[in-house]
Structure formats: C-alpha cells, structure tokens
Amino acid sequence: xNLGELEKLLLKYFWTVEVxxxxxxxxxxxxxxxxxLNTIQSTLDRLFKKGLLKRKKxxxxxxxRAASEKKTFIGQLIKEVTRDFTMGDxxxxxxxxxxxxxxxxxxxxxxxxxxxxxxxxxxxxxxxR
Amino acid sequence: MIHGAxxxxxxxxxxxxxxxxxxxxxxxIISSVGNLxxxxxxxxxxxRVLWFAALTPWIIxxxxxxxxxxxxxxxxxxxxxxxxxxxHSQEFxxxxxxxxxxxxxxxxxxxxxxxxxxxLITNARQLKLLYQLAEENERGFYQLEAEKxxxxxxxxxxxxxxxxxxxxxxxxxxxxxxxxxxxxxxAKSFDPLKKWLFQLLTSFYPVSVSxxxxxxxxxxxEQSADARVARVVKDKSLIAETLxxxxxxxxxxxxxxxxxxxxxxxxxxxxxxxxNYLINRQKETIFPLLPVVLAITTLAAFCGFSADAFxxxxxxxxxx
Numbered sequence: 391x392n393l394g395e396l397e398k399l400l401l402k403y404f405w406t407v408e409v410x411x412x413x414x415x416x417x418x419x420x421x422x423x424x425x426x427l428n429t430i431q432s433t434l435d436r437l438f439k440k441g442l443l444k445r446k447k448x449x450x451x452x453x454x455r456a457a458s459e460k461k462t463f464i465g466q467l468i469k470e471v472t473r474d475f476t477m478g479d480x481x482x483x484x485x486x487x488x489x490x491x492x493x494x495x496x497x498x499x500x501x502x503x504x505x506x507x508x509x510x511x512x513x514x515x516x517x518x519r
Numbered sequence: 520m521i522h523g524a525x526x527x528x529x530x531x532x533x534x535x536x537x538x539x540x541x542x543x544x545x546x547x548i549i550s551s552v553g554n555l556x557x558x559x560x561x562x563x564x565x566x567r568v569l570w571f572a573a574l575t576p577w578i579i580x581x582x583x584x585x586x587x588x589x590x591x592x593x594x595x596x597x598x599x600x601x602x603x604x605x606x607h608s609q610e611f612x613x614x615x616x617x618x619x620x621x622x623x624x625x626x627x628x629x630x631x632x633x634x635x636x637x638x639l640i641t642n643a644r645q646l647k648l649l650y651q652l653a654e655e656n657e658r659g660f661y662q663l664e665a666e667k668x669x670x671x672x673x674x675x676x677x678x679x680x681x682x683x684x685x686x687x688x689x690x691x692x693x694x695x696x697x698x699x700x701x702x703x704x705x706a707k708s709f710d711p712l713k714k715w716l717f718q719l720l721t722s723f724y725p726v727s728v729s730x731x732x733x734x735x736x737x738x739x740x741e742q743s744a745d746a747r748v749a750r751v752v753k754d755k756s757l758i759a760e761t762l763x764x765x766x767x768x769x770x771x772x773x774x775x776x777x778x779x780x781x782x783x784x785x786x787x788x789x790x791x792x793x794x795n796y797l798i799n800r801q802k803e804t805i806f807p808l809l810p811v812v813l814a815i816t817t818l819a820a821f822c823g824f825s826a827d828a829f830x831x832x833x834x835x836x837x838x839x
Binding site: 392461463464468469494498499502503505506510 | 651665667794
C-alpha cells in the first residue's frame with residue numbers, strides 16, 4: 391500500500407482526533423497547506439477505501455475516524471513486515487538486531503551472562519574505554 | 520522435432536536441469552551424512568564458501584551442458600576428445616521424455632523465480648508504508664511508534680535501519696550506539712539484497728540443505744555486523760551484553776519469555792553463537808578451497824559423463 395503526502399497527513403491527523411468530517415479536516419489544514427474541500431473529501435474517501443479510516447453518515451456528511459490507533463496500526467505493519475523473520479531467519483529479507491525465530495532457555499542465558507562476566511573480569515581495561 | 524541452433528539451446532537447457540538435479544541429490548546425501556562445522560573458519564572464508572556453494576549447481580550445470588554439447592559437435596576442440604558426449608545435439612523432440620523433463624525443469628525454475636520476485640514485491644510494498652509512517656531521528660534511524668521490541672534493516676535497493684520506540688526507551692545511549700552501528704553495518708553491506716539473492720540461489724537445493732545454508736549465511740552476516748561494531752566499541756562485553764539484553768526484551772515482548780529448559784529448538788540460537796564468537800574467539804583458519812574446487816570439478820566431470828549414459832538408460836527402458 392502506498393500513501394500520498396496528503397493521505398499521510400490526514401491519517402496522522404485522525405490519530406490525534408477522535409472523529410471529524412471533511413469540513414473540520416479542511417478547516418484544520420486550510421491555514422497550513424491550503425487545498426480545496428473537494429481534495430480533502432476525495433482523499434478521505436481514498437483512505438476509507440484503503441481501510442485506514444472508518445466512516446458513518448451523520449446527516450448529509452460522513453464522520454470519519456481512524457480504523458485503528460497509531461501504535462496498533464504500526465505494530466501490525468511491523469508484524470507483517472517481520473513475519474518472515476519470525477517464521478525463520480532463513481526465509482527473511484531483513485537483518486534484525488536479534489533473531490525472533492528462536493528462544494534462549496534460562497540455562498543458556500545464565501551461561502552467556504557468566505561468559506560475559508568472566509570476559510569482563512579478564513579484560514578490565516576494555517571496560518574503562 | 521526441432522533442428523539446428525534451437526535444438527542445441529534446448530539440449531543445453533535439458534543437460535543443465537539434469538545436472539542441477541544431480542547436484543541437488545548429491546548435496547542432500549552429503550548434508551544427511553555429515554555436518555560441516557564452518558564455525559572455526561574466518562568470516563570472509565565462510566562467506567566465500569557459502570556463496571560458492573550456492574552458485575555450484577549453476578556452475579556445474581553450465582559447464583556440463585557446454586562440455587556435453589560442444590565437445591560432441593562441430594565446435595569440438597580436438598579430434599578424438601570424446602569423453603563427454605551427447606549424441607543428438609542438433610535435434611530435440613518436444614514430444615518425448617526430453618521435452619517433458621525440460622518442461623518440468625522450466626516450470627520449477629520459473630516457479631522459484633516468480634516466488635522470489637513476488638516476496639520481494641510484497642516486502643517492498645509493506646516497507647514503503649512503514650517508511651512513510653516512520654520518523655527519521657538524529658541518529659539516522661527510522662523510528663516507529665510501536666511498543667514491539669525490535670530493530671532491523673530492510674530494503675533491497677535502499678536499505679534503511681528501523682527501530683521501535685519500545686526498544687528505544689529501554690536502551691542507554693551506549694547500547695543504542697551499538698544497535699545503530701550494527702544495523703548501519705547491515706545497510707552498508709546491502710545485506711537484505713544479498714540475503715534475497717542467496718535465498719534465490721539456494722532455493723534450487725533440497726529444503727533441508729537450503730535451510731541450513733541460509734542459517735549459516737544469516738549467522739555470517741550477523742557476526743560480520745557485530746565485528747564492525749567491535750571496531751568502534753572496544754568493550755566486547757558491552758556488545759555481548761546489549762545483544763543479550765535486546766534478546767531478552769524481545770522475547771518478553773512477544774509473550775514467549777525465555778523457554779523452559781525442556782523446550783525443543785531446532786538449532787542453537789544465533790545470539791548464543793554471536794556472543795561466543797565475540798568473546799571466545801579462537802584463532803580462525805581459512806577454509807581450504809582446494810578440496811572444494813576438486814570436489815566441484817569431480818562433480819562436474821561426473822555429471823558430464825553420466826548425462827549421456829543416463830540418457831541411454833532412459834531411452835533403452837522406454838525403447839525410444
């Protein structure tokens with residue numbers, strides 16, 4: 391999915407307000423970036439069709455709100471992007487700082503902590519740098 | 520029946536697929552019999568060997584196809600040089616077992632290629648949206664507003680380093696520098712692109728072999744990035760500690776926590792190997808390339824000799 395500059399701005403706006411209609415959105419962005427009400431309306435419609443906004447009719451206008459909270463949305467996106475490396479590093483197109491595909495048991499963690507402490511005890515100079 | 524240059528090309532492809540198949544079988548047998556411990560070899564040496572191994576089926580396939588076809592044709596380099604042989608290089612019958620084999624070969628290769636390209640496109644689309652929602656911070660990291668604990672480098676043409684707020688809040692400035700140096704090392708070496716290429720090349724091996732090769736390559740890439748961090752941050756124990764800390768945080772955030780000692784896992788965690796490599800690094804040796812070259816030459820010769828023999832066996836059986 392690709393987002394245009396205005397779509398991105400509107401999505402971020404809806405992460406800060408609960409609900410708004412096209413006129414309220416237009417009023418908010420009129421000073422900072424200009425643009426017509428029609429542009430705002432069509433952008434809101436595109437975001438709705440992309441599943442990023444929800445809407446319900448209130449009188450003659452639609453009331454829009456974000457389909458999910460920012461953290462939830464980005465968290466879901468990260469999950470999708472990193473899904474291949476949680477399934478197994480050998481399938482991944484990413485380079486993660488630590489692997490998510492395998493776990494360490496308590497014994498392994500203890501062993502590694504002791505190893506690090508042992509190394510530090512034998513190399514005191516390095517710690518000061 | 521196809522004659523002439525077209526037939527030569529199709530015969531070349533047929534022998535290429537035959538050799539790929541043979542190399543895959545040999546690789547599966549070798550991997551099931553012995554476990555090659557690459558850990559004692561230096562990083563550049565391991566990387567070279569893995570790339571060489573990934574390219575081997577193609578090298579052998581191309582060499583075998585060229586030897587079998589051109590040695591037995593008007594392109595023959597010397598009279599009487601008849602060890603490699605393909606008895607009808609100038610004709611190819613599509614409605615025969617050659618045609619069916621070729622069709623199967625082309626289908627498998629096309630499927631694997633398309634699958635790799637599809638994954639690449641899907642990944643690029645998802646990343647584009649992630650990039651648009653990320654904020655670049657003063658360290659050059661693309662910061663993501665999420666509680667998940669992760670930092671990664673992604674992007675094939677323009678790799679970028681991403682970090683979540685969840686992880687950022689848990690790290691000290693020094694630890695953050697380590698994570699940043701590590702991810703920058705991945706981005707500078709275009710590791711996501713290399714990973715994709717390596718996965719594509721090894722996908723022609725049996726799954727068990729390709730999986731093992733990719734695990735080894737991932738480990739080499741991670742250890743290389745750690746080694747680049749160690750050039751800047753001299754305290755290796757701090758690098759190791761950061762690795763362990765992030766690993767523990769990530770495990771806790773996914774809800775898995777650390778596993779009980781009875782839990783089964785298919786391989787040693789690469790964090791353990793990376794910490795061991797950082798702290799316990801023994802004297803490294805260079806992988807002896809001569810036996811590898813000899814093995815590949817032997818395998819290529821074997822493929823060359825058996826291509827026509829296999830062909831005769833099949834045609835005898837099918838009364839072609």
